Amino acid sequence: MELRTLALVCCLVLAGCSAPTPAYDDTPVEPTETDVGTSDPGSVSAPADPEEDQLGWENGYWYNESIAINQSDGLNESELEAFIARTMARVEWIRGAEFESTVPVEVISREEFRSGPGRDTTVDSSRERAREQLWEGMLLIGEDRTVGAAYEELYGGTVLGYYSPREDQIVIVSQNETPVVDRVTLAHELVHALQDQRFTFLRGDTHDSGIAGTSVTEGDASYVEQRYEERCGANWSCVDRPEQSSGADIADRNLGVYVTIYAPYSDGPAFIHDIYQRGGWNAVNQLYSQPPETTEQLIDPERYPDDGPETVQVPDRSGENWQRYGGAERVGESSTYAMLWFQRGLNRSTFSEESDPYSRYNYTAEATDGWAGDTFVTYRNGDAGGYVWKLRWESRDDAVEFASAYRTVLVDRLNASAVEPNVYRVPDSSPFGDAFRVTRDGRTVTIVNAPQVRALENVHASEE
Structure with missing residues (x-):
């Protein structure tokens, strides 16, 4: 999920589970592309379509092909299809992994997003009560509100897009009345769709390991997104990014929650870069079967994978009423x-x-x-x-x-x-x-x- 706040763009994924070892072998990809066009909008002759699907080509578009896109009056159906196809080709070219199928993308208005189902703010089960106690113990969410309410306040009007594994679909939240798409948001969410097709999302068994696992999926997506942006202008012609509002103001009491959940999107890309430097995309792929155990490894990648957390025992010495x-x-x-x-x-x-x-x-x-x-x-x-x-x-x-x-x-x-x-x-x-x-x-x-x-x-x- 992509969320804009504090003049930053951060990406938040709400789902994840452990992944098997990838069944394919990728060597590190460091393309030396030469764009066949010079600017968007505008189109020029492109290389012939391959007889079979291949890395860097999707649904009739090459990764370095120019496309005619004008978002000033919103995207029509053909423009959106071309935009999605070329972005898919670019994502798989950078990431060194082929999409297995086309990813549906829906563009909705901010009003449509806000009118959708809200986050559950009730606390009914023992598990939910334990979660409330954990966030209170971290001195981040007090007794005056629930964890669900705090998240609802934080997301508010700031979400720019998300990938739904259940629906196998990307949803882009347009800031404009007419449908427009930010290339960064689209690229990021396409990486999540690629992860879902080739691996799966990661889920830890504790608060700490959950953030560490999210750092793989979000770090991977953010790393690809940043490398995509590095090529815009210098190597690739890219669709101009639409103006975005800074999102809803974040009250001071939400800043602690924000800083907590932002860790994977801050240090995740650097962690992925470190692993990529060790062994290319093959090494990154292996993270989906052997993710970091702790956020300590995220903060200090040299500790991965050998320096795990110490076991800390808390004997139960409570009284009979507790x-x-x-x-x-x-x-x-x-x-x-x-x-x-x-x-x-x-x-x-x-x-x-x-x-x-x-x-x-x-x-x-x-x-x-x-x-x-x-x-x-x-x-x-x-x-x-x-x-x-x-x-x-x-x-x-x-x-x-x-x-x-x-x-x-x-x-x-x-x-x-x-x-x-x-x-x-x-x-x-x-x-x-x-x-x-x-x-x-x-x-x-x-x-x-x-x-x-x-x-x-x-x-x-x-x-x-």
């Missing part, structure tokens, strides 16, 4: 960074452009770059909820750095009072109004949360 529910989660380095960034527990200037052309932002900070592993578990007592989040760090100093930053967030940003040694109380007026116990043992930091200070021991008894 019960653990949901599965154990792993938050990961990128979301821990997003938490501190959002709550100003670190200098926000660290979230800035890097020199790497394939990495838009920097998800590293002194308070989080020593992450080695973590486990997050949820507890409930009737309608009351609590959690335990245990984090392992590479060194004692790393643990001290994080614990200090986290305590700063509680006291300076959430107005918590220190009521006992290592125990803090955030006022009920805050969306994160709860009691917190923050302890460190060597290179391990343990955070316990409960509605009231007296309930902390019942959620997770202190280690003597």
Whole structure:
């Protein structure tokens, strides 16, 4: 899915699952193309159509063929067909993988998109409750709204397009009254369709591994998209991009969610570039059967594939009225960074452009770059909820750095009072109004949360 916000374009995919090893063999493709035309609109003679489908040719159009497109009055059916076919040819030429079938593309208005089915904002199941508790524990979505509502606010009027695996279709959301298509959005979503045809989407079993898996699919699509754009003008004639609005304003309380879900679209392309440099598209293809385990590997590709997360155990030491529910989660380095960034527990200037052309932002900070592993578990007592989040760090100093930053967030940003040694109380007026116990043992930091200070021991008894 393509979403525009904060004057940036980021692409969000809502589905994904593990993929088998590709059945085909591709060598790295680095084409040296010479365009047969010089500008769009306009057409010139093109090479003859091949007798059989081949890489770089789709539905009558070569990847370097000029096409007559004029979006000033919207796209008619023949223009859209030509635009899609040539973009498919270009995507497969860059990616070194052939489409198996033509991808349907529907262009709808912003009004049509907004009138479609909204996101479910209810919380009914134990799984949904555990998800709410996780995002609250990351200090990103408080008790004043649900995760579904936060996502609904974030997407709002900003989505530019998406690929639906269920419908096997791309939907482009036109910003204009007449149907227009942005070449970047189209190319990006076509890569997702190609992934669906040749591999499948990736889904992790924890919050952290889910973001890491998404980094493969989104990083792959963004990497191809960027290499497509690099060729426009210099090697290829390209359809002019229509003007786009900056999208709906993102309220400050949504910025933490945005920074969390943006990690695959920021560092994903750089990760894919690193893997491509190691072994071309064959190496990238293998990621669909062996994706990165953690966002730590996404942030630091040198850690892939051998440096996995440390196992962190959280023994159940809750009282008889508090019960653990949901599965154990792993938050990961990128979301821990997003938490501190959002709550100003670190200098926000660290979230800035890097020199790497394939990495838009920097998800590293002194308070989080020593992450080695973590486990997050949820507890409930009737309608009351609590959690335990245990984090392992590479060194004692790393643990001290994080614990200090986290305590700063509680006291300076959430107005918590220190009521006992290592125990803090955030006022009920805050969306994160709860009691917190923050302890460190060597290179391990343990955070316990409960509605009231007296309930902390019942959620997770202190280690003597």
